[in-house]
Amino acid sequence: MPKQVCARWRETGCNKLVELPKRYCDGCEADGAGKDTRPSAAARLYDAWWRRESKAFLAENPVAVDIFGEHHGRLFAAEVVDHKKPHRGDVVLFRDKSNWQGLTRSDHSRKTALEDGGFGNARKRGG
Template sequence: MRPQRHKPAAPDTPPHRTPEQLRGTSSERGYGYRWQKAREGFLRKHPLCVHCEQRGRVTAATDVDHITPHRGDKDLFWDRQNWQGLCHPCHSVKTATEDGGFGNFRAK
């Protein structure tokens, strides 16, 4: 008696999508031209990293961080009271902490 042969998936089976693909592009997540302009203006007015300042260091802010993650909420996304300037290393650590570690994030 022969073992069963592998049968390929049916054509209507959805293709596997990586978490990065599920996440969508930066523009799809709201970080398009309007965000880039708002970000530039915010960093001009808030040029220093908030977290580094709290530790007594002077470091240029390069990223605008949402203090409370917006998770797709457009009102929270555009609420400037929810923004802070961070240097890239501080932003990476904060984001990784919120999302469960480097390389991990919560998909929609």
């Protein structure tokens, strides 16, 4: 079986080899690596109200915003509602529809990774 370095090597410097498909060595796994510690979607405000209102928003705003300037005049369907300024748990900002925009799923994932520090990006402060 092929091996790879423990997935925590960037955070902790752990350089133990693990057999695929495992991602973490036994020591890092025992320390809680790989466990999802985020609160539930509803606890992060994405509840029935959000599902209803975001669906209505997409129906009223069906064209995706070109936030990266890469659509080159082509129109794409808005697939997800994005918060222009990250709400970081602020209910007022979360529900402020002037802070919403429709994005393609791909653009939303890219924007979120850039803002929240995914894929090796540093987390941006503020929003």
